Amino acid sequence: MGAKSCIIIFFFMVLATSSPSTGRKKQYKSCKELLLYFHDVIYNGKNKENATSAIVAAPEGANLTILAGNFHFGNIAVFDDPITLDNNFHSKPVGRAQGMYIYDTKNTYTSWLGFTFVLNSTDYQGTINFIGADPIMIKTRDISVVGGTGDFFMHRGVATLMTDAFEGDVYFRLRVDIKFYECW
Amino acid sequence: MGAKSCIIIFFFMVLATSSPSTGRKKQYKSCKELLLYFHDVIYNGKNKENATSAIVAAPEGANLTILAGNFHFGNIAVFDDPITLDNNFHSKPVGRAQGMYIYDTKNTYTSWLGFTFVLNSTDYQGTINFIGADPIMIKTRDISVVGGTGDFFMHRGVATLMTDAFEGDVYFRLRVDIKFYECW
């Protein structure tokens, strides 16, 4: 092994180990991917048995069984939604999506999300933690995967959300395309 | 130094610097550990002086001095709890746990946590930021340490929670075993 090849390998390694500060998203390859769906049925005063979420905070003048006017600005909903592998509400859940969403804009539908996927299946045991803005009217929205535990120990990544279906203000289904870029 | 030893060192370094994507949690060694306790006294209408937390949101039909039925589903509590080095509520606090918990399940006690440890002692100055799901009835629960400042600048890790004690719906004490896997 001569000096030249030594230098070439050094060069390669410096590239491989340096902080990737110049590139754009497109250049990165994920180390793990998951495609999951979750289903939210919001309580509207009449569906206590089936509801998986509830409005728990609202702005002045609004109530807790009807999403507020002004694009629901000021509503906070708490949820415990089933996660499925496909888009069928009746498929066997592989876990629960638990946390909250906040409608935070007065002139369009936008929410802020803080939640956890608690996965409990033969394939995955562990949790994935998310936060981010969800501008609902845009087709695909990216939020951050900020950490995980169990099978997702210390993972980080980006999750792309798509509204897969919705029925009025009572039901919506989100498709969540999770790409991890830091695996452990 | 011959070519062989050079190659061996290269091999070792590639291992050491590559993203650890194949392993499981058990293989990792933390770079810093902290064992702390925090104490939550929830406001129930009669303990204004001593309470360290308060219910601030509730589902339809519930109120702000009694945790809601259905496993408190829909309650949000805001807290500013003393952190101690041991399990004694009366020990000198080394900081405050500040943030919120959300009861988010209808058929068991589960909360979603977003909070910060603000440490201010001779040993540690800085903050540690946490989010995650807390299935309270399970003995040990893991949440994510998603960042930090000061002495915990840019740290990441996993915190294991244990309910160390509780008294009805008014007091609970959490043992928090923090393991950092990214230190700076």
Added chain:
Amino acid sequence: MGAKSCIIIFFFMVLATSSPSTGRKKQYKSCKELLLYFHDVIYNGKNKENATSAIVAAPEGANLTILAGNFHFGNIAVFDDPITLDNNFHSKPVGRAQGMYIYDTKNTYTSWLGFTFVLNSTDYQGTINFIGADPIMIKTRDISVVGGTGDFFMHRGVATLMTDAFEGDVYFRLRVDIKFYECW
């Protein structure tokens, strides 16, 4: 290239690539910096048109148009605030700060923040996600940048907050000095 220089380069590379676990914050150089301002006008019952935030949760006995007593302990506000490049409320926004703040202390003004910068300008397209404690009465406060998307894909860092101005309980302006230490 002799064995000696080879060893020296090895030594340098091990230093450069090993986890920086011994140093203090001061030694690190950011890979990207942003200085931005955001402006919060809280709804007080009379400013519906101009308000960018609203109280949506409050402790027992408080209401949703006046921040609660006891240093606003227990209030949750939801916001959608304009972000500007300078400290002028009327400058053209480069994005929106969206999320919530929680007043979480009974004996001083402290809030807990969970929010996202949604940037949409010629310079930046993407989101930056923040959480952390904000002890408002202290001049500079550090919170965590826990993730990002788009131009801030997978970024992490620390943001230093300063209250740049405030007018009673209705308006405040925050200066946010974002330093990223992990860029991609």
